[in-house]
Amino acid sequence: MSADITTAPATGVNAYAFPRHEQTFPVLTPQEIERMRRFGVPRSYRDGEALFETGTVGPGMFVVLSGTVAVSQRDGLGHVTPIIDQGAGQFLAEIGQLSGRLALVDGHAEGDVETLLIPPDQLRALLVAEAELGERIMRALILRRVSLIQGGAGGPVLIGSASLGDTARLQNFLARNGQPHHVLDPATDKDAADLVARYATSRADLPLVVCLDGRVLRNPSEPEIAYAIGMIGEHNHEKLYDVAVVGSGPAGLATAVYAASEGLSVAVFDARAFGGQAGASARIENYLGFPTGISGQALAGRAFNQAQKFGANMLIPVSIRSLDCSRTDGAFGLATDCGKNMRAKSVVVASGARYRRPEIANLEKFEGRGVWYWASPIEGKLCLGQDVVLVGGGNSAGQAAVFLSGHARKVYMVIRGGGLGASMSRYLIERIEATDNIELMFNTELVGLESDDDASLARVRWRSRLGPEEHSLDIRNVFLFVGADPATGWLDGCGVMVDRGGFVVTGAQCKQKDGQQASPLETSVPGVFAVGDVRSGSVKRVGGAIGEGAQVVAALHGYLADAMKPSL
Missing domain, CATH: 2.60.120.10 (Jelly Rolls)
Structure with missing residues (x-):
């Protein structure tokens, strides 16, 4: 089944075509x-x-x-x-x-x-x-x-210039979640201009989002637009699920598909979009079974549909703030950002890792407004004919550099180390070296971001790690793929053991409170498991994450069966 539900939207509203x-x-x-x-x-x-x-x-x-x-x-x-x-x-x-x-x-x-x-x-x-x-x-x-x-139909209307950072932010969010939408530019569309004149008192109000019921939102956050357009379906907060999966990257999606297909009731939570970091990959070429490669969005979209087919409840974007492992009522408690708790007999931690934020002043100010942690067709259009900076030297950075080279005039690839061999697959290195408009800048680090009159990113500064000189360049888009930190803050205080880097410890590395040895993917808390990038010692590859997501289901069955046994 080759359909990709995250295909980038067309520009015209009535752009229907049914080639199949x-x-x-x-x-x-x-x-x-x-x-x-x-x-x-x-x-x-x-x-x-x-x-x-x-x-x-x-x-x-x-x-x-x-x-x-x-x-x-x-x-x-x-x-x-x-x-x-x-x-x-x-x-x-x-x-x-x-x-x-x-x-x-x-x-x-x-x-x-x-x-x-x-x-x-x-x-x-x-x-x-x-x-x-x-x-x-x-x-x-x-x-x-x-x-x-x-066709750009059947969803909210975004009103604002396509070059506006917040327009790109919301477009990316909707596209990553397979949500139809279209964009109207008030500079060329009279209806859009009239709405801007009526509802937008300042540039900070843009883009406007017109929902299906006619409500108008001013530059909303991702959760605000998600609730307004019904992305999150009705769900019973009183229901006791067999499994709560926190994170919908490859590991979490694999867990959801295999667990739901085997009859377990499953709830999946993710703070942003299905697919995780892998979902932002322009092309994955070393995943088994796809010799010509597949985009991260297409791979994740198929898994997302499979999970729904088998009845998994996909709650995206819903963020888990904390995990209660006291099990006073025989279940784990998960506190959500919407203020209501969910309950489950077992928990799979698949929250993955987030790209690190370099120590750069005002970085947060430019996030979603010129600083990006992914590279999709939407950002590609923003970079058309421009010079861009990409920071990082891993596989994700390499895939993004190759993708952006097809849109940007030049890609400056900033790498702290002296080479790529230790962190990037050989096929990507060869492709980068063969691409004329990618310039590799080794032993270099980004040190500053500067804005123009409208507060958008306009200039970057960098320096060599081998000398004190600083250099600057007029740049409007920077892509950051700098290492990864585990998304485990929501586990603080629940008893789940993590290593020095914050990754979740499982199996032989940890002992449980009752002195029992944890099973290979089980944490220090019985009934809580960890899979994928968030797990200490995992291989940090899409294939490995999917394998762990499938493997953990057998352990879930074993744990749930033991939990059902009457105590003597």
């Missing part, structure tokens, strides 16, 4: 519909009646038994654009209906319509029970989301 039309809108046979009846309930609609509406929770997947349903896109500005009509034998849904998310389009009956409504939980059951039919449906759901993204 038969796969995107398949027609079911009467026999297939008959097999689906046990998963749904009949529903009838009169002419003009709505089956689903933009911005409301979608009821599930509709199979059209007779009549025609007109599907259209409606944005918060009141623009309505027809998309497609669906008739008998076709079905109405996209990937969001696997987990009961908000509908991104409208569907109205044209004449009397008879349907079979399959709610989200039964849709997931159908996909698993009917393998061949389920594959066709799943492919169509993904391709429909791809079409919405590429």
Whole structure:
């Protein structure tokens, strides 16, 4: 299944194209519909009646038994654009209906319509029970989301210049999470200019975000826009999950897929987007099974869809502030940033690592406004024809440098050490050395960032580690890939042991309070496991993280089985 739900959006609202039309809108046979009846309930609609509406929770997947349903896109500005009509034998849904998310389009009956409504939980059951039919449906759901993204339709409208750092910040957030959206520039669009005149009292208010229900947000944070557009579905805070997975990088996603497919109830939390650092990789070429390479977003998007298919509850972006290991009620407590606690019988720490922030004055001021910790097509457009600086010497830095070299006039690659061989794969070194517009600057460090009149990044300063001289260059975009620190602050005080670097200790390296030896991926607290980059001693590779995510599920089954045994 090759569809990538994180494809960069097109610029036009009505840019619909269905190159794989038969796969995107398949027609079911009467026999297939008959097999689906046990998963749904009949529903009838009169002419003009709505089956689903933009911005409301979608009821599930509709199979059209007779009549025609007109599907259209409606944005918060009141623009309505027809998309497609669906008739008998076709079905109405996209990937969001696997987990009961908000509908991104409208569907109205044209004449009397008879349907079979399959709610989200039964849709997931159908996909698993009917393998061949389920594959066709799943492919169509993904391709429909791809079409919405590429058409720039079915989501919020961002109003602001594409060159504005905060516009790029929100675009990147939405794209990383596979959310359709489009951008209007007030310099060229009258409706956008009118809204800016009405709602934006200063440049700091931009971009404006017009939600599906017409609400206007002024330069919102990522969690604010996520809640406003319904990215986080309804979930029961009282539910006791078998497994809580904190982090949705490759390790966390692998845990979610394998655990949910084996019948465990799973909740996955991530503070930003699925995929972690790997999700920001422009191209991964040394991952098994992809000889031509695959983008980190495509790889993570497939895993994200798999996890939903098997019923994992994906809570993104939801940040875990702390972990309560007292288990006074027999469960671990996870305090979220939305102020409500979640409960689980076991916890998998997959929170990964974050790129380090160099000791540079005012660095935070420029983050998302010229300083980036990832390199996507959105940032690539910002850098078109410009000189950029990239700091770092690992594989992620190498992948980003090669990607940016296709957009920027020149990429200055700043490396503290004297070479790349100790931290980068040989194939990347050879590619960088063969790229004319990448300049390697060894034994060099970034020391200063300067702004222009509108507070955007305008100039950088660096110096050689072999001498005192400083140099400067007019640069508007800097990419930082400088080592990594474990994201383990939320574990403070819960009893989980970490090493000197803050990475979680597991297995033979730690003893538990009762004197028992922890299993290979278990921490010093029974029932808490760690996988991927956050784990002390892990190999810090995508393949290794995925392997640990699969491996930990056997340990989870063992722990949960022991916990269910009656005490003597």
